[in-house]
Amino acid sequence: MSDFVTYLRERLRDDRAFVFLRDDLEEERLTFTELDRRARAVAVWLTGLGMADRPVLLLYPAGLDFTVAFLGCLYARALAVPAPLPQAGGQHADRVRALLADSGAALVLTDAAHASALTEMAHASEPAAPPVHAVPPIRRGGAEAADPPVRDGAGAADPDAWSPPAMSGDTIAYLQYTSGSTSEPRGVEVSHRGLLHNLGLFRELAGAVPPRRIAGWLPHYHDMGLVGLQLQALHTGADLVLMSPNAFVARPVRWLEAISRYRADWTVAPDFGYSWCTRRITDAECAGLDLSSLTMALSGAEPINPGTLDAFARKFAPAGFRPTTWNPGYGLAECTLMVTCTPRGLGPTVRRFAPDGLERRRAVPSADGVPLVACGSPTGLDLRIVDPDTLAPLPDGGIGEIQVAGPSVAAGYRGRPDATRATFRTGDDGRWLRTGDLGFLLDGRLYVTGRLKDVIIVRGRNLHPHDLEEAARAAHPASGRGVAFGVVRRGSGEHVVLVQEVRRGREGHAGEMADRILDRLTGRFGVPVSVVVVGHGEVRQTTSGKLRRRHMRDLLLRGGLTPVHTELEPALKDLLPASP
Amino acid sequence: MPDSHPDLHRWLTEKVAGHLGLPPAELDPSAKLRRYGLDSAHALSLCVDIEEATGLLVEPTLPWDHPTIDALAAHLTELLRIRERGGG
Numbered sequence A: 001m002s003d004f005v006t007y008l009r010e011r012l013r014d015d016r017a018f019v020f021l022r023d024d025l026e027e028e029r030l031t032f033t034e035l036d037r038r039a040r041a042v043a044v045w046l047t048g049l050g051m052a053d054r055p056v057l058l059l060y061p062a063g064l065d066f067t068v069a070f071l072g073c074l075y076a077r078a079l080a081v082p083a084p085l086p087q088a089g090g091q092h093a094d095r096v097r098a099l100l101a102d103s104g105a106a107l108v109l110t111d112a113a114h115a116s117a118l119t120e121m122a123h124a125s126e127p128a129a130p131p132v133h134a135v136p137p138i139r140r141g142g143a144e145a146a147d148p149p150v151r152d153g154a155g156a157a158d159p160d161a162w163s164p165p166a167m168s169g170d171t172i173a174y175l176q177y178t179s180g181s182t183s184e185p186r187g188v189e190v191s192h193r194g195l196l197h198n199l200g201l202f203r204e205l206a207g208a209v210p211p212r213r214i215a216g217w218l219p220h221y222h223d224m225g226l227v228g229l230q231l232q233a234l235h236t237g238a239d240l241v242l243m244s245p246n247a248f249v250a251r252p253v254r255w256l257e258a259i260s261r262y263r264a265d266w267t268v269a270p271d272f273g274y275s276w277c278t279r280r281i282t283d284a285e286c287a288g289l290d291l292s293s294l295t296m297a298l299s300g301a302e303p304i305n306p307g308t309l310d311a312f313a314r315k316f317a318p319a320g321f322r323p324t325t326w327n328p329g330y331g332l333a334e335c336t337l338m339v340t341c342t343p344r345g346l347g348p349t350v351r352r353f354a355p356d357g358l359e360r361r362r363a364v365p366s367a368d369g370v371p372l373v374a375c376g377s378p379t380g381l382d383l384r385i386v387d388p389d390t391l392a393p394l395p396d397g398g399i400g401e402i403q404v405a406g407p408s409v410a411a412g413y414r415g416r417p418d419a420t421r422a423t424f425r426t427g428d429d430g431r432w433l434r435t436g437d438l439g440f441l442l443d444g445r446l447y448v449t450g451r452l453k454d455v456i457i458v459r460g461r462n463l464h465p466h467d468l469e470e471a472a473r474a475a476h477p478a479s480g481r482g483v484a485f486g487v488v489r490r491g492s493g494e495h496v497v498l499v500q501e502v503r504r505g506r507e508g509h510a511g512e513m514a515d516r517i518l519d520r521l522t523g524r525f526g527v528p529v530s531v532v533v534v535g536h537g538e539v540r541q542t543t544s545g546k547l548r549r550r551h552m553r554d555l556l557l558r559g560g561l562t563p564v565h566t567e568l569e570p571a572l573k574d575l576l577p578a579s580p
Numbered sequence B: 001m002p003d004s005h006p007d008l009h010r011w012l013t014e015k016v017a018g019h020l021g022l023p024p025a026e027l028d029p030s031a032k033l034r035r036y037g038l039d040s041a042h043a044l045s046l047c048v049d050i051e052e053a054t055g056l057l058v059e060p061t062l063p064w065d066h067p068t069i070d071a072l073a074a075h076l077t078e079l080l081r082i083r084e085r086g087g088g
Helices: A004-011 A034-049 A064-075 A091-103 A115-125 A192-205 A222-236 A245-250 A251-261 A271-278 A283-287 A306-319 A356-361 A417-423 A465-475 A507-525 A548-558 A570-575 B006-018 B040-054 B068-086
Strands: A017-021 A029-031 A055-059 A081-083 A109-112 A132-134 A172-180 A183-192 A212-214 A240-245 A268-270 A296-299 A326-331 A338-341 A350-352 A370-373 A383-386 A400-405 A423-427 A431-442 A445-451 A455-457 A461-463 A479-489 A493-502 A529-534 A565-567
Touching: A004 A064, A004 A222, A017 A034, A017 A064, A017 A212, A017 A251, A017 A423, A029 A064, A029 A115, A029 A268, A029 A306, A029 B006, A034 A064, A034 A445, A034 A565, A055 A283, A055 B040, A064 A222, A081 A091, A081 A192, A081 A326, A091 A115, A091 A132, A091 A183, A109 A115, A109 B040, A172 A192, A183 A296, A183 B006, A192 A222, A192 A493, A212 A222, A222 A268, A240 A251, A245 A251, A245 A271, A245 B006, A245 B040, A251 A268, A251 A338, A251 A383, A268 A271, A271 A296, A271 B040, A283 A306, A283 A465, A306 A370, A326 A400, A370 A445, A383 A431, A455 A479, A455 A493, A461 A465, A465 A479, A465 A507, A465 A529, A479 A507, A479 A548, A493 A548, A493 A570, A507 A529, A507 A565, A529 A570, A529 B068, A548 B040, B040 B068
Parallel strands: A017 A240, A055 A081, A055 A109, A081 A172, A109 A132, A212 A240, A212 A268, A268 A296, A296 A326, A493 A529
Antiparallel strands: A017 A029, A172 A183, A326 A338, A350 A370, A383 A400, A400 A431, A423 A431, A431 A445, A455 A461, A479 A493, A529 A565
8 A cells, every 4th residue: 555545545434524613512524435525526626727746735724624625635646735824914924925935836725714815815925826716615606505506616526537646655645834934944745655654653552443533623734633633533444523723722621522522532632732621621611521431642742741641630530531541652744743652551651860860961760850751662663862963873861862764754845955965864874864852762662851953842833943033133123133942841841032132232222122022922923932131242153153042042041141131931030040 | 091890800810810820919910911921822711711701702812912901901891881882
């Protein structure tokens, strides 16, 4: 079996469905055979437009229309590019412009409700922007009609006119734009072989009995939402019960109610999702839940806090949640999704390590040390830990860069040969993905301890320092060079810190500048930000002009900066001893 | 800044403090809430609280557009006043 489409179509069944719970709790439902029928119609239309092998940008709200359009692209051998739906003037508008340019998308697909606004947005900024189409198309003459009148575009295409295009394992299925900043987006090329291999690894986590019903809320443009929920459900033949990320954040109990009501046995979320439930769900809400059907709760996409696992398990034990349900894992889009994950039934492994050892990049077990959650054992992929400087493999317990090899490793970054060569290293010993993450192996299990790359992860979302720095620079005329990085606090995860220069002679404006920057950054990125204003020339660069983010972080943490002004969020009040 | 209803002001202070995990007395009603670590998830939750308690439909950007307790309370008081006048 070499491509996902053939694999899926050989296993289509009418008794499995995708169910989308709308925010008003109404159900939308499509069986696998109906998804397939609609996807074939979309594919016939896309093929007619000459979209084979061309990128198609998918800008959809949460819902089943996305799934139909995504499968339609795969069925037409067009490259699907899932991305967040932009709001006018919102944080995603710049990103969409960058993705259009980087992917070279020939077409934009969206749902009927957003087609005209997106057309306006795309063509206001770029007259040569590709056309925007609604799929499924806008219904003319009575949206309530069970069988609407003949329509144009994808709606008029005959699903039975579809014939499978030639595809091999090497054919690129879609581009995953999770990595890379807005100004330098990186589309990970996921091949059919890589996708099938990674979905196979996922499936093996369940053991002898495949999952029957998956429930979740992760967005479809996130690798864990796309592969971990949607494609996993299709691949393994499980029902999928989906809701929008906003519905979850607004009322987290809805997620657990969906698990209860639909008797889901599998769910997937970042650490944030579980801690949000623990914090926000009231005891009264908890009383109505029955989580006894759940046998797998995957946690990944951001560092896993052992406190989150404990607190969730304690809070929801009366609702039937069992600690053995946890499946902590580690992965990244460059490996399709999953690298390692704890299989069903084993429960999490949490061990403690001496903090000074961890700082010296050596994992030394210590009874009263720092607790770390194991992310499972490598199976089906090769994994090694190497010294980040010498690239020499490290023995067990040595902390270094996590590198991965195997069929799940992506083909590269689309149209970026230099970035591809730097991250996907081919040598005498094979083709190894440099994950940019730090960790160690002990007793066959992987522990993730930190990061070499500059990305900051908050609530499972990747934030790129460059994007934060650019927004800060543009926020106020006194604003000079700045560096953004993450600072980790045990229990509350990663926090964004900006060390920002104030221009020479403008020091008197430092407070006003910080205020403006924080308004801009918190509004645009939706995360708390702390800012440390320093004088001109304090933000260091390398001789080649690259910002030294890690160096600046070390300086700040060691008290080596002399701030003119600081605004720290409560979790970071300890950062500067003399902070006002 | 127009007056806000004292009960609404107190209720908002308690809700926001609850979301942020801080004692209500620590919140300066004239300080921007982002200083206390307010993020988009807290903001959305606060909007849900407001909708449930008042029946007003508010945009999820509300806590950024009216960034202090004082500003939020005044804005909501005004919205409620408009609704009453409109007989709604």
